[in-house]
Amino acid sequence: MDDTIRRIAALKKDKNAIILAHTYTRPEVQDIADVVGDSFELAVRAADSAAEIIVLAGVRFMGETAAILTPGRTVLLPVADAGCPLADMITPEQVRQLKAQYPGAAVACYVNSSVEVKALSDVCVTSSSAVRIVRNLPAKQVIFVPDRNLGSWVAEQVPEKDIILHSGFCPVHHKVSPEDVRKVKARHPGAVVLMHPECMKETRAEADHILSTGGMVALVKEKKHERYIVVTESGITHTLRRHDPAAEFIDLSNPTMYCQNMKKITIETILRSLDEGGTAVTVASDIAEKARYALSRMLELNR
Numbered sequence: 001m002d003d004t005i006r007r008i009a010a011l012k013k014d015k016n017a018i019i020l021a022h023t024y025t026r027p028e029v030q031d032i033a034d035v036v037g038d039s040f041e042l043a044v045r046a047a048d049s050a051a052e053i054i055v056l057a058g059v060r061f062m063g064e065t066a067a068i069l070t071p072g073r074t075v076l077l078p079v080a081d082a083g084c085p086l087a088d089m090i091t092p093e094q095v096r097q098l099k100a101q102y103p104g105a106a107v108a109c110y111v112n113s114s115v116e117v118k119a120l121s122d123v124c125v126t127s128s129s130a131v132r133i134v135r136n137l138p139a140k141q142v143i144f145v146p147d148r149n150l151g152s153w154v155a156e157q158v159p160e161k162d163i164i165l166h167s168g169f170c171p172v173h174h175k176v177s178p179e180d181v182r183k184v185k186a187r188h189p190g191a192v193v194l195m196h197p198e199c200m201k202e203t204r205a206e207a208d209h210i211l212s213t214g215g216m217v218a219l220v221k222e223k224k225h226e227r228y229i230v231v232t233e234s235g236i237t238h239t240l241r242r243h244d245p246a247a248e249f250i251d252l253s254n255p256t257m258y259c260q261n262m263k264k265i266t267i268e269t270i271l272r273s274l275d276e277g278g279t280a281v282t283v284a285s286d287i288a289e290k291a292r293y294a295l296s297r298m299l300e301l302n303r
Protein backbone atom coordinates (compact mmCIF):
# COMPACT_ATOMS: atom_id res chain seq x y z
CA MET A 1 0.00 0.00 0.00
CA ASP A 2 2.85 2.42 0.80
CA ASP A 3 4.22 2.03 -2.72
CA THR A 4 0.77 2.77 -4.19
CA ILE A 5 0.50 5.90 -2.07
CA ARG A 6 4.00 7.03 -3.09
CA ARG A 7 3.19 6.53 -6.78
CA ILE A 8 -0.08 8.47 -6.44
CA ALA A 9 1.79 11.37 -4.79
CA ALA A 10 4.41 11.41 -7.57
CA LEU A 11 1.82 11.26 -10.36
CA LYS A 12 -0.22 14.04 -8.76
CA LYS A 13 2.84 16.27 -8.77
CA ASP A 14 3.92 15.37 -12.32
CA LYS A 15 0.45 15.84 -13.79
CA ASN A 16 -0.73 18.79 -11.67
CA ALA A 17 -3.62 16.70 -10.34
CA ILE A 18 -5.83 16.96 -7.29
CA ILE A 19 -7.87 14.21 -5.60
CA LEU A 20 -11.34 15.09 -4.30
CA ALA A 21 -13.05 12.38 -2.22
CA HIS A 22 -16.57 12.10 -0.90
CA THR A 23 -17.10 11.38 2.80
CA TYR A 24 -18.71 8.03 1.90
CA THR A 25 -15.55 6.61 0.34
CA ARG A 26 -13.28 4.11 2.05
CA PRO A 27 -11.05 5.42 4.89
CA GLU A 28 -7.83 4.80 2.92
CA VAL A 29 -9.23 6.79 -0.02
CA GLN A 30 -10.13 9.70 2.25
CA ASP A 31 -6.62 9.56 3.74
CA ILE A 32 -4.89 10.20 0.41
CA ALA A 33 -7.34 12.87 -0.82
CA ASP A 34 -6.53 16.58 -1.00
CA VAL A 35 -10.13 17.40 -0.11
CA VAL A 36 -12.74 15.25 1.64
CA GLY A 37 -16.22 16.67 1.60
CA ASP A 38 -19.87 16.45 0.69
CA SER A 39 -21.03 16.94 -2.87
CA PHE A 40 -21.44 20.69 -2.40
CA GLU A 41 -17.93 21.16 -1.05
CA LEU A 42 -16.45 18.97 -3.78
CA ALA A 43 -18.28 21.00 -6.46
CA VAL A 44 -16.97 24.28 -5.02
CA ARG A 45 -13.43 22.99 -4.56
CA ALA A 46 -13.36 21.58 -8.11
CA ALA A 47 -14.40 24.98 -9.46
CA ASP A 48 -11.81 26.81 -7.33
CA SER A 49 -8.92 24.45 -8.02
CA ALA A 50 -6.18 25.35 -10.49
CA ALA A 51 -5.25 21.69 -11.06
CA GLU A 52 -5.25 20.46 -14.65
CA ILE A 53 -6.55 17.03 -13.65
CA ILE A 54 -9.27 16.45 -11.06
CA VAL A 55 -9.64 12.89 -9.82
CA LEU A 56 -13.15 12.65 -8.44
CA ALA A 57 -13.28 9.80 -5.93
CA GLY A 58 -17.04 9.55 -5.93
CA VAL A 59 -19.91 8.48 -8.16
CA ARG A 60 -20.70 9.51 -11.73
CA PHE A 61 -22.94 12.50 -11.07
CA MET A 62 -20.15 14.04 -8.95
CA GLY A 63 -17.68 13.64 -11.81
CA GLU A 64 -20.19 15.20 -14.23
CA THR A 65 -20.74 18.13 -11.85
CA ALA A 66 -17.00 18.71 -11.54
CA ALA A 67 -16.58 18.50 -15.35
CA ILE A 68 -19.34 21.06 -15.94
CA LEU A 69 -17.80 23.49 -13.45
CA THR A 70 -14.24 23.11 -14.79
CA PRO A 71 -14.46 23.41 -18.59
CA GLY A 72 -11.15 22.80 -20.36
CA ARG A 73 -9.77 20.63 -17.59
CA THR A 74 -9.81 16.85 -17.21
CA VAL A 75 -12.01 15.13 -14.64
CA LEU A 76 -11.21 11.46 -14.06
CA LEU A 77 -13.56 8.94 -12.47
CA PRO A 78 -11.52 6.09 -10.91
CA VAL A 79 -14.38 3.62 -11.50
CA ALA A 80 -16.45 4.16 -14.63
CA ASP A 81 -19.49 2.23 -13.42
CA ALA A 82 -19.74 3.79 -9.96
CA GLY A 83 -23.22 5.24 -10.31
CA CYS A 84 -25.95 6.40 -7.97
CA PRO A 85 -29.25 4.47 -7.91
CA LEU A 86 -31.05 7.59 -6.67
CA ALA A 87 -29.82 9.60 -9.67
CA ASP A 88 -31.07 6.81 -11.96
CA MET A 89 -34.60 7.03 -10.53
CA ILE A 90 -35.59 10.02 -12.63
CA THR A 91 -35.41 10.43 -16.40
CA PRO A 92 -35.39 13.65 -18.43
CA GLU A 93 -38.79 12.62 -19.83
CA GLN A 94 -40.28 12.50 -16.32
CA VAL A 95 -38.97 16.02 -15.64
CA ARG A 96 -40.56 17.24 -18.89
CA GLN A 97 -43.88 15.67 -17.86
CA LEU A 98 -43.78 17.32 -14.43
CA LYS A 99 -43.00 20.68 -16.02
CA ALA A 100 -45.96 20.27 -18.39
CA GLN A 101 -48.21 19.28 -15.49
CA TYR A 102 -47.14 22.24 -13.30
CA PRO A 103 -46.40 25.16 -15.63
CA GLY A 104 -44.99 28.07 -13.66
CA ALA A 105 -43.35 25.85 -11.03
CA ALA A 106 -39.57 26.04 -10.63
CA VAL A 107 -37.64 22.78 -10.85
CA ALA A 108 -35.16 22.24 -8.01
CA CYS A 109 -32.99 19.25 -8.68
CA TYR A 110 -30.82 17.48 -6.11
CA VAL A 111 -27.25 17.21 -7.41
CA ASN A 112 -27.69 13.44 -7.16
CA SER A 113 -29.11 13.40 -10.68
CA SER A 114 -27.91 13.01 -14.26
CA VAL A 115 -26.55 15.93 -16.23
CA GLU A 116 -29.58 15.71 -18.56
CA VAL A 117 -31.95 16.18 -15.60
CA LYS A 118 -29.87 19.11 -14.35
CA ALA A 119 -30.07 20.68 -17.80
CA LEU A 120 -33.88 20.74 -17.52
CA SER A 121 -33.86 22.27 -14.03
CA ASP A 122 -33.97 25.87 -12.80
CA VAL A 123 -31.56 25.26 -9.95
CA CYS A 124 -29.56 22.46 -8.36
CA VAL A 125 -29.43 21.87 -4.62
CA THR A 126 -27.36 19.79 -2.26
CA SER A 127 -28.53 18.43 1.08
CA SER A 128 -26.68 21.26 2.83
CA SER A 129 -28.15 23.99 0.64
CA ALA A 130 -31.63 22.71 -0.33
CA VAL A 131 -33.62 24.50 2.37
CA ARG A 132 -31.97 27.88 1.80
CA ILE A 133 -32.17 27.65 -1.98
CA VAL A 134 -35.82 26.59 -2.12
CA ARG A 135 -36.66 29.41 0.31
CA ASN A 136 -34.81 31.91 -1.92
CA LEU A 137 -36.48 30.79 -5.17
CA PRO A 138 -38.91 33.41 -6.51
CA ALA A 139 -41.51 30.76 -7.51
CA LYS A 140 -44.05 29.65 -4.89
CA GLN A 141 -44.52 26.23 -6.45
CA VAL A 142 -41.42 24.04 -6.64
CA ILE A 143 -40.99 20.64 -8.29
CA PHE A 144 -38.35 18.85 -6.21
CA VAL A 145 -36.55 15.89 -7.84
CA PRO A 146 -35.56 13.12 -7.39
CA ASP A 147 -35.32 12.42 -3.61
CA ARG A 148 -38.72 12.36 -1.92
CA ASN A 149 -37.24 12.18 1.57
CA LEU A 150 -34.96 15.20 1.19
CA GLY A 151 -37.88 16.93 -0.57
CA SER A 152 -40.23 16.25 2.34
CA TRP A 153 -37.59 17.59 4.74
CA VAL A 154 -37.34 20.77 2.68
CA ALA A 155 -41.16 21.07 2.60
CA GLU A 156 -41.24 20.90 6.42
CA GLN A 157 -38.62 23.65 6.70
CA VAL A 158 -40.12 25.91 4.03
CA PRO A 159 -43.89 25.69 4.63
CA GLU A 160 -44.54 28.83 2.59
CA LYS A 161 -43.70 26.91 -0.61
CA ASP A 162 -45.87 24.38 -2.41
CA ILE A 163 -43.48 21.48 -3.03
CA ILE A 164 -44.23 18.76 -5.55
CA LEU A 165 -42.23 15.62 -4.84
CA HIS A 166 -40.88 12.98 -7.17
CA SER A 167 -40.82 9.36 -5.93
CA GLY A 168 -37.05 8.73 -5.85
CA PHE A 169 -35.07 7.71 -2.78
CA CYS A 170 -31.57 6.71 -1.78
CA PRO A 171 -31.59 2.95 -1.12
CA VAL A 172 -28.95 3.38 1.60
CA HIS A 173 -30.89 5.90 3.71
CA HIS A 174 -34.46 4.94 2.85
CA LYS A 175 -34.16 1.49 4.43
CA VAL A 176 -33.37 2.76 7.93
CA SER A 177 -36.44 2.35 10.12
CA PRO A 178 -37.33 4.27 13.29
CA GLU A 179 -36.94 0.96 15.14
CA ASP A 180 -33.35 0.56 13.85
CA VAL A 181 -32.49 3.92 15.38
CA ARG A 182 -34.42 3.33 18.62
CA LYS A 183 -32.51 0.09 19.25
CA VAL A 184 -29.15 1.86 19.01
CA LYS A 185 -30.39 4.76 21.14
CA ALA A 186 -31.45 2.27 23.84
CA ARG A 187 -27.93 0.81 23.88
CA HIS A 188 -26.27 4.24 23.99
CA PRO A 189 -28.42 6.55 26.10
CA GLY A 190 -27.32 10.18 25.95
CA ALA A 191 -25.59 9.89 22.57
CA VAL A 192 -26.49 12.69 20.15
CA VAL A 193 -28.25 11.38 17.04
CA LEU A 194 -27.08 12.93 13.74
CA MET A 195 -29.17 11.95 10.74
CA HIS A 196 -29.13 12.68 7.02
CA PRO A 197 -32.30 14.15 5.48
CA GLU A 198 -32.39 11.36 2.88
CA CYS A 199 -33.87 9.20 5.69
CA MET A 200 -37.64 8.77 5.82
CA LYS A 201 -39.76 11.31 7.70
CA GLU A 202 -40.78 8.82 10.44
CA THR A 203 -37.12 7.85 10.93
CA ARG A 204 -36.08 11.52 11.08
CA ALA A 205 -38.35 11.88 14.12
CA GLU A 206 -35.71 9.90 16.08
CA ALA A 207 -32.91 12.40 15.37
CA ASP A 208 -31.50 15.23 17.46
CA HIS A 209 -30.05 16.94 14.37
CA ILE A 210 -30.95 16.52 10.70
CA LEU A 211 -27.83 17.47 8.79
CA SER A 212 -26.01 17.04 5.51
CA THR A 213 -22.68 15.28 5.81
CA GLY A 214 -21.00 18.71 5.66
CA GLY A 215 -23.30 19.87 8.47
CA MET A 216 -22.31 16.83 10.56
CA VAL A 217 -18.62 17.67 10.11
CA ALA A 218 -19.26 21.30 11.12
CA LEU A 219 -21.14 20.26 14.28
CA VAL A 220 -18.53 17.69 15.31
CA LYS A 221 -15.75 20.27 14.85
CA GLU A 222 -17.38 22.30 17.64
CA LYS A 223 -16.48 19.43 20.03
CA LYS A 224 -19.54 19.98 22.22
CA HIS A 225 -20.51 16.32 22.62
CA GLU A 226 -18.71 13.12 23.56
CA ARG A 227 -20.86 10.51 21.82
CA TYR A 228 -22.76 10.47 18.57
CA ILE A 229 -25.03 8.01 16.80
CA VAL A 230 -24.46 8.65 13.12
CA VAL A 231 -27.28 7.76 10.73
CA THR A 232 -25.86 8.05 7.25
CA GLU A 233 -23.49 6.04 5.07
CA SER A 234 -20.84 4.32 7.18
CA GLY A 235 -17.83 6.05 5.55
CA ILE A 236 -18.49 9.29 7.33
CA THR A 237 -17.49 7.96 10.74
CA HIS A 238 -13.88 8.00 9.50
CA THR A 239 -14.26 11.64 8.43
CA LEU A 240 -15.82 12.61 11.75
CA ARG A 241 -13.14 10.86 13.82
CA ARG A 242 -10.51 12.95 12.08
CA HIS A 243 -12.26 16.09 13.27
CA ASP A 244 -12.77 14.98 16.88
CA PRO A 245 -10.57 11.97 17.73
CA ALA A 246 -11.70 12.04 21.38
CA ALA A 247 -15.40 11.57 20.61
CA GLU A 248 -17.16 8.24 20.11
CA PHE A 249 -19.02 7.68 16.83
CA ILE A 250 -21.54 4.88 16.76
CA ASP A 251 -23.02 3.79 13.44
CA LEU A 252 -26.08 1.57 13.06
CA SER A 253 -23.95 -1.48 12.22
CA ASN A 254 -26.59 -2.00 9.59
CA PRO A 255 -25.32 -3.54 6.34
CA THR A 256 -27.66 -1.33 4.33
CA MET A 257 -25.79 1.79 5.50
CA TYR A 258 -23.10 1.00 2.97
CA CYS A 259 -23.09 2.52 -0.49
CA GLN A 260 -21.72 -0.18 -2.74
CA ASN A 261 -20.96 2.31 -5.50
CA MET A 262 -18.87 4.59 -3.30
CA LYS A 263 -16.98 1.58 -1.98
CA LYS A 264 -15.94 0.52 -5.50
CA ILE A 265 -13.31 3.26 -5.36
CA THR A 266 -10.00 2.07 -3.95
CA ILE A 267 -6.55 3.59 -3.90
CA GLU A 268 -5.56 1.11 -6.63
CA THR A 269 -8.30 2.42 -8.94
CA ILE A 270 -7.15 5.98 -8.20
CA LEU A 271 -3.56 5.07 -9.07
CA ARG A 272 -4.69 3.40 -12.30
CA SER A 273 -6.77 6.38 -13.37
CA LEU A 274 -3.89 8.79 -12.71
CA ASP A 275 -1.36 6.55 -14.41
CA GLU A 276 -3.38 5.51 -17.47
CA GLY A 277 -5.73 8.46 -17.91
CA GLY A 278 -8.71 6.46 -16.61
CA THR A 279 -12.25 7.40 -17.50
CA ALA A 280 -12.40 11.07 -18.40
CA VAL A 281 -15.88 12.52 -17.90
CA THR A 282 -17.27 14.14 -21.02
CA VAL A 283 -20.50 16.10 -21.27
CA ALA A 284 -21.92 17.41 -24.56
CA SER A 285 -21.44 21.18 -24.68
CA ASP A 286 -25.14 22.13 -25.14
CA ILE A 287 -26.21 19.97 -22.17
CA ALA A 288 -23.24 21.20 -20.12
CA GLU A 289 -24.20 24.82 -20.71
CA LYS A 290 -27.77 24.31 -19.47
CA ALA A 291 -26.67 22.23 -16.49
CA ARG A 292 -24.02 24.85 -15.65
CA TYR A 293 -26.79 27.44 -15.38
CA ALA A 294 -28.64 25.31 -12.75
CA LEU A 295 -25.39 24.68 -10.88
CA SER A 296 -24.26 28.30 -10.90
CA ARG A 297 -27.70 29.35 -9.68
CA MET A 298 -27.18 26.93 -6.78
CA LEU A 299 -24.03 28.83 -5.83
CA GLU A 300 -25.82 32.20 -6.19
CA LEU A 301 -28.98 31.29 -4.24
CA ASN A 302 -27.12 29.57 -1.39
CA ARG A 303 -26.74 32.81 0.53
Ligand code: SF4
Nearest residue numbers: 084085086170172259
Ligand atom coordinates in the same frame (compact mmCIF):
# COMPACT_ATOMS: atom_id res chain seq x y z
S1 SF4 B 1 -25.37 6.95 -0.66
FE1 SF4 B 1 -27.31 6.95 -1.83
S2 SF4 B 1 -27.42 8.95 -2.80
FE2 SF4 B 1 -25.27 8.65 -2.14
S3 SF4 B 1 -24.26 7.76 -3.94
FE3 SF4 B 1 -24.93 6.05 -2.67
S4 SF4 B 1 -26.95 5.52 -3.49
FE4 SF4 B 1 -26.48 7.55 -4.29
